[in-house]
Amino acid sequence: xxxxxxxxxxxxxxxxxxxxxxxxxxxxxxxxxxxxxxxxxxxxxxxxxxxxxxxxxxxxxxxxxxxxxxxxxxxxxxxxxxxxxxxxxxxxxxxxxxxxxxxxxxxxxxxxxxxxxxxxxxxxxxxxxxxxxxxxxxxxxxxxxxxxxxxxxxxxxxxxxxxxxxxxxxxxxxxxxxxxxxxxxxxxxxxxxxxxxxxxxxxxxxxxxxxxxxxxxxxxxxxxxxxxxxxxxxxxxxxxxxxxxxxxxxxxxxxxxxxxxxxxxxxxxxxxxxxxxxxxxxxxxxxxxxxxxxxxxxxxxxxxxxxxxxxxxxxxxxxxxxxxxxxxxxxxxxxxxxxxxxxxxxxxxxxxxxxxxxxxxxxxxxxxxxxxxxxxxxxxxxxxxxxxxxxxxxxxxxxxxxxxxxxxxxxxxxxxxxxxxxxxxxxxxxxxxxxxxxxxxxxxxxxxxxxxxxxxxxxxxxxxxxxxxxxxxxxxxxxxxxxxxxxxxxxxxxxxxxxxxxxx
Amino acid sequence: xxxxxxxxxxxxxxxxxxxxxxxxxxxxxxxxxxxxxxxxxxxxxxxxxxxxxxxxxxxxxxxxxxxxxxxxxxxxxxxxxxxxxxxxxxxxxxx
Numbered sequence: 001x002x003x004x005x006x007x008x009x010x011x012x013x014x015x016x017x018x019x020x021x022x023x024x025x026x027x028x029x030x031x032x033x034x035x036x037x038x039x040x041x042x043x044x045x046x047x048x049x050x051x052x053x054x055x056x057x058x059x060x061x062x063x064x065x066x067x068x069x070x071x072x073x074x075x076x077x078x079x080x081x082x083x084x085x086x087x088x089x090x091x092x093x094x095x096x097x098x099x100x101x102x103x104x105x106x107x108x109x110x111x112x113x114x115x116x117x118x119x120x121x122x123x124x125x126x127x128x129x130x131x132x133x134x135x136x137x138x139x140x141x142x143x144x145x146x147x148x149x150x151x152x153x154x155x156x157x158x159x160x161x162x163x164x165x166x167x168x169x170x171x172x173x174x175x176x177x178x179x180x181x182x183x184x185x186x187x188x189x190x191x192x193x194x195x196x197x198x199x200x201x202x203x204x205x206x207x208x209x210x211x212x213x214x215x216x217x218x219x220x221x222x223x224x225x226x227x228x229x230x231x232x233x234x235x236x237x238x239x240x241x242x243x244x245x246x247x248x249x250x251x252x253x254x255x256x257x258x259x260x261x262x263x264x265x266x267x268x269x270x271x272x273x274x275x276x277x278x279x280x281x282x283x284x285x286x287x288x289x290x291x292x293x294x295x296x297x298x299x300x301x302x303x304x305x306x307x308x309x310x311x312x313x314x315x316x317x318x319x320x321x322x323x324x325x326x327x328x329x330x331x332x333x334x335x336x337x338x339x340x341x342x343x344x345x346x347x348x349x350x351x352x353x354x355x356x357x358x359x360x361x362x363x364x365x366x367x368x369x370x371x372x373x374x375x376x377x378x379x380x381x382x383x384x385x386x387x388x389x390x391x392x393x394x395x396x397x398x399x400x401x402x403x404x405x406x407x408x409x410x411x412x413x414x415x416x417x418x419x420x421x422x423x424x425x426x427x428x429x430x431x432x433x434x435x436x437x438x439x440x441x442x443x444x445x446x447x448x449x450x451x452x453x454x455x456x457x458x459x460x461x462x463x464x465x466x467x468x469x470x471x472x473x474x475x476x477x478x479x480x481x482x483x484x485x486x487x488x489x490x491x492x493x494x495x496x497x498x499x500x501x502x503x504x
Numbered sequence: 505x506x507x508x509x510x511x512x513x514x515x516x517x518x519x520x521x522x523x524x525x526x527x528x529x530x531x532x533x534x535x536x537x538x539x540x541x542x543x544x545x546x547x548x549x550x551x552x553x554x555x556x557x558x559x560x561x562x563x564x565x566x567x568x569x570x571x572x573x574x575x576x577x578x579x580x581x582x583x584x585x586x587x588x589x590x591x592x593x594x595x596x597x598x599x
Contacts, residue, residue, distance in 0.1 A: 097583075098583050099582070099583060101576075101579040101582060101583075209560070210559050210560055211560045211562065224559055225559075250565070250567065253564055253565045254560075254562075256560070256562060257565070316548070318544075319544065319548060321541075322541055322542040322543075322545050323545060325538055325541065325542055326542055326545075333519060337520075340520075341585065342585075342592050342594055343581075343583070343584055343592055344583035344585075345583070345585070347585035347586070349595070350595065351595070352595050352597075353594050353595050353597050354520065355522075356594065356595055357520040358517075358521060358522035359522050361519075361520055361521045361522070362521050362522035362523070370519075370521055370531075371531065371534050371535065371538075373519050373521065374512075374515045374516060374519050374521070374531065375535060375538050375539075376519075377515050377518050377519040378507070378511075378515050378535070378539075381515070384505075387505075388542070390555050391545055391546075391550060392542075392545065393555035393556045393557075394550040394553040394554070394555045394556075395548060395550065396555075396556040396559075397553050397554055397555065398548070398550070398553060400556065400559070433534075433537050434534050434537060434538060435537055435538065438541075449559075450559070451560050476560060
C-alpha cells in the first residue's frame with residue numbers, strides 16, 4: 001500500500017470510506033512525518049493533540065455513516081487564518097502570542113466539512129514576500145534541491161548548504177504539501193502568493209475569483225486584492241478543497257452570494273471546443289527559453305485535447321506590477337494601522353501614546369513590512385494621492401478592461417507561464433533592490449488587479465531538475481473551466497515526482 | 505519623484521514607526537528604488553479613465569442596522585498587553 005502521507009485527498013477519502021485505514025492512522029502518519037521534517041521549518045506551530053482529537057471524531061462520524069466532504073482529511077493551515085484558541089501570528093512578531101477568540105470563515109468551513117488541523121504553516125510576514133524569507137520565524141527550506149546540490153540534513157538535523165526557497169508568501173503551505181506533511185493546505189494570494197509557491201514546488205494552487213471565498217478572520221494585507229485558496233498535489237484535490245473553503249458569508253460584504261459549484265465535477269469536463277488565449281505581452285525579455293518552450297508545449301497539449309488556441313493581447317500587462325506596488329502598500333498601510341501595541345500583540349512602552357505606537361511598531365514589524373507601510377503612507381499622503389494612488393487605480397481599470405475585451409472575443413481562459421524562472425536559492429534575490437524580488441510576481445499580479453481566478457499547475461522540470469508551472473486565467477466566477485483545463489495539463493504532463501524525504 | 509532623508513523621517517512619523525539614524529539612508533534607497541519602478545505609470549494616458557473602486561461588479565450587501573454580536577468584554581481584551589476592568593490601558597493622553 002502507498003504510504004498514507006503520499007495519498008491524494010481523493011484517494012484518502014476513498015480509503016477512509018472503504019475503511020482501509022482510519023482517520024486516526026492517517027493523521028498519526030502525518031504527525032510523525034511533521035516531527036521528522038522540522039528542519040524544513042514549514043510549520044510554525046504543530047497541533048498534534050488537536051489533530052488526533054479531530055481525527056477521532058471523524059472516525060466516529062465515518063463509523064456512523066455520516067462522513068462529510070473532507071471527513072478525516074489532515075490539512076495544514078497558513079498562519080494568516082485566525083483559528084480559535086490556537087495562536088495565529090501572520091508570520092510577524094507584532095502579533096506576539098495572539099490567540100484568536102474566533103475562527104476564520106475559511107477554517108470554520110473546513111472543520112464543518114470534517115477536515116483535521118495538523119498545525120499552522122510558515123509564511124512571509126503579513127504575506128509580504130515571494131520567498132518566505134521575511135517570516136519572523138525564519139525561512140522555509142524547499143523540499144526541492146537542484147540536481148547535484150550539496151544541500152543535506154546535517155548530523156544535528158539542521159540544513160547544510162544553500163537551500164532553495166519554496167516561494168512565497170504561502171511558502172510553508174507549498175513546502176508542506178510538496179514534502180507530504182499534509183494532504184493539502186490553505187493559502188492566500190494578494191499578488192501571486194498561492195500560484196508562485198505552487199509553481200516553485202511542483203504543486204497545484206488556485207486563487208479564486210475575488211469574492212468567491214470569505215476574507216473574514218483572515219489577517220488583512222490588501223483588502224481589494226486578498227483572496228484565499230488551496231494548495232494541493234493534484235488539480236482534483238484543489239477542486240475538492242476549494243469547494244469546502246468557499247461559501248457566501250454575511251460577515252464579509254465583498255464575499256458574493258453565489259452558490260458554490262461542484263468544482264470536482266468540472267475536473268473531468270475536458271477542453272473540447274474551448275478557446276484558449278495566449279497573450280503576446282507575456283513574452284518578456286530575459287524569460288528563460290525553457291519556460292518559453294513549456295508554455296508552447298502547454299498550448300499544444302490543450303490543442304491536442306480539442307481546444308482552439310488563439311493569440312490575444314493584454315496591452316497594459318507591463319503596468320500591472322508597478323500599479324500593484326502602489327495599490328497594495330496603500331491598502332496595507334491602512335490595514336496594518338491596527339497594530340498599535342494597545343489591543344493585542346507586542347507592546348513597547350513609551351513616554352506618551354505616540355512613542356508607544358512608534359516603538360511598538362518599530363520593534364514588531366520586519367523590514368519588508370515597514371518598507372511597504374511607508375510606501376503606502378507616502379502614496380496616500382497629501383499632495384501625492386492623485387499622482388500615485390488615483391493613477392494606479394485608473395491603470396487597474398485599464399488592466400481589467402484588457403481582460404474583458406479578450407473574454408468578449410469568446411476566449412474562455414488564458415494560458416501563461418506561472419513564474420519567470422524556477423525556484424532560486426535563499427539570499428539570492430532582493431537583498432539590495434526590493435524590486436528584484438517583486439518581479440517574481442510579474443505573471444500573477446495582473447490576475448489580482450483584475451479580480452479574476454488563476455490556477456498554477458506543474459507542467460515539467462527545468463535542466464536543474466526543478467519544477468516549472470503554467471498558469472491559466474479564467475473569467476470571473478468561472479473556476480470550473482480552470483479545473484477542466486488544469487486537469488488536461490496535469491494529464492498530459494504527468495504528475496510531477498515530488499522529492500524523496502532527504503530531510504528525515 | 506524621489507524622497508530625501510527629511511521626507512523619510514516624515515513618512516516614518518506619519519506611519520508611526522520609529523526609525524534610527526542608521527536605518528534612514530537604507531530606507532531612503534529602498535523607497536526610491538520602488539518609486540523609480542512605479543514611475544513608468546506616467547507613460548500611460550489615463551485621461552477620462554475612471555479609477556477602480558470595486559473589482560467585481562456587485563452591489564454592496566446590506567443588513568438590518570441592529571446589534572448582532574457582543575456582550576463579551578473579556579474576550580475583547582484577552583489579548584491586550586495591559587488592561588484594567590476590561591478597559592485597554594494606554595499612557596495618559598490628556599494632560
